[in-house]
Amino acid sequence: MIKELHEKLISGEITSVQLTQQYFDMISQKDADLHAYLTLTKELALEQAKKVDEKISRGEEIGIIEGIPGAIKDNICIENIRATAGSKILDNYIAPYDATVVEKLREAGAIILGKTNCDEFAMGSSTENSAYGATKNPHDEKRVPGGSSGGSAVVVASDMAVWALGSDTGGSIRQPASFCGMIGLKPTYGRVSRSGLMAMASSFDQIGPMTKTAEDAAIILSIISDHDEMDATSASNFGKKYEDYLTGEIKGKKIGIVKGYLEGLDAGVKKVMESVIEKYEKLGAEILEIELPNAKYALPTYYIIQPCEVSSNLARFDGIKYGMRADDRKNSNYNPEGLPKNLLETYLDTRAYELGAEVKRRIMLGTYALSSGYYDAYYLRAQKVRTLIKQDFEKAFEKVDLILTPTAPTPAFKIGENTNDPLQMYLEDIFTITANIVGVPAISVPGGNVEVDGKQLPVGFQLMGKWFDEENLLNTAHAFEIHPM
C-alpha cells in the first residue's frame, strides 16, 4: 500500500496535503465511534505534508515513506505533543523530546496524524485499561480490538492511517493485529531502539509496525531499526532493507508446528490454522512437528519478570518531576516510620488516584516478588526458566526456519467479557508471550475469518523466526498474502 501511494505522490496523482487531509476526513467520520485516537497532530501533519509537496514540485526525489501518513501509539514520545500512554497520571504530560523511532520517521519524511489509544502503560490485552475509554473493534463494535496497541491496529484497519507504530511486551502488537485483521510485527529484542518509548518491562519491550501488508511492515522496519546510543540494549545495524527480501518464494522452507498447540483451541481458530498449514504446504514449505517442552512455563515466567520490571520502571511516576500530582486527599492508610508525612502523602496519593487497577496490580505483584526474602524464589528462578525456554528455541531452530502458531486463542472477545478476571485476560497472551521471553522476532498475519454472532471476525496466525531474521519472517508472511488459496 505504501509503494502505491508513493507512486501516486511522484506522478502527481495526489499531493501529500490532499492525502493527509483525506485521512483526517476519515478520522472525523469514524473515530467518534471507534475511539482509536487520543490526540490528533493536524497542524504538525499538514506542515510536514506541505514540505513534501514542495519537494516534489521542485522535482526532488522523495523517500518511500515520505508524505505518507501514519500514527504513533501514545506511549511513544513526540516532541511537544501530549503523551499519556493511556494513563491519568500523564494527563498533562507534553513530551519534551522525540523517541528515536519518531526522529527516524520524521527524517524519512513520514507524516504523523496523531497518537493512538492503548491500555494504560501498555498493560492489557483489550485496550479496556485505557484511562480514556475503550477502543472498539471495527469488525464488531461490541468487541475489543485487542491490546495493548488496540488504537494502532484500529486506525490502520479502518483507514484512519496508512501505517502505525505499536509496542509489544507480551503480544501487544500481534494480538490486536490478529483481532483487527492486520499485519503486526514484533522485531527481535534490540532490533529497534526503545529510547522515547515509556519503559514498561525493559527486557521484553519492542516497538514495531502495524500495517495492511507485510511489505509495508518491511518498509517501516527498515526505517526504524538501527543501533542507538540512547538505548544500550539496541543491536548493531546490519543495514538491511527488509523490503528487498520479499520474493514470495518459500519453497523448501521448514516451518515448525509445536506439539500440542492446536489442541483445545477455539474451533474457528483451529479451522483457520489448518487452512494456513495447508496453504504453506502447497507453497512448498515443509511442515515439521517440533517440541518446546518448557514453553508451557512461558506465561508464569512472564508474570513474574514482567511485574518486577514494571514495579521498578513505574516508580518514576510519583507526582514529583512531571505528570499529575494529587495530595492531601488523606487516603494514605500506611505511614512508614522515618519519612516526612507531607512528602510521603504526595507519593501515596498521586499513585493511589492517578494509576489504574491493572497497573497497580502489576506494581504490587512485582514489589512483592522483589521484596526481601522472595527474590530467589520468584525473580531469579523465573530468569533461569527463561534460559531453559530459550534453549528449547535454539534446539528447535536447528531443525526449522520458522515456527507457526495461532496468534491468540480466540477471535476478538466482547467488551467487558474478561475484565473481572485478570488471570483469564493474561491467558490471551499464551501464544505471543514466548517470543518476548526468548527475544525472537514474531509476526501476526491475517489467516482468515470466522463468523461469530453474524459478524465476520478476523483471525491471525503467528510466525516466529530466528533472532534477527526478520527478512525470512516478512517474506513468509508476504508469500501467504500474495498467493491466492
Next chain:
Amino acid sequence: MISKDEVKHIAGLARIGMSEKEIEKFSKDLSSILDFVEQLKEVDVSGVEPTAHITGLENKYREDKFREFENIDGIKKLFPEEKNGYDKVKSVL
C-alpha cells in the same frame, strides 16, 4: 494466601495509598496470580544460568561526552509546581 497486612506492607513499599476495600481485593488478586506462577517450582533449574540479556548482546560503549539538551523549557513546564524556575516539592526535613 497473601494477608491484608502483607498487602499493606507491599503497598507501602510501592508507595501506593490504598483503601480497605482495595487491600481486600488485592489480597485476593495477588494470591490467585501467585498460585498460578507456583508451577515454576516444579522446574529443575539446578545448574542453569539466569538470563541477563536475551540475545547475549555484549556491552555497548559510547563516549562519555556531555550533550546539550535544547528543550529545557519543555521540561520545566512539566513541573507539577514551579517556583523561580525550580520544581517545588513538600518539605523533606
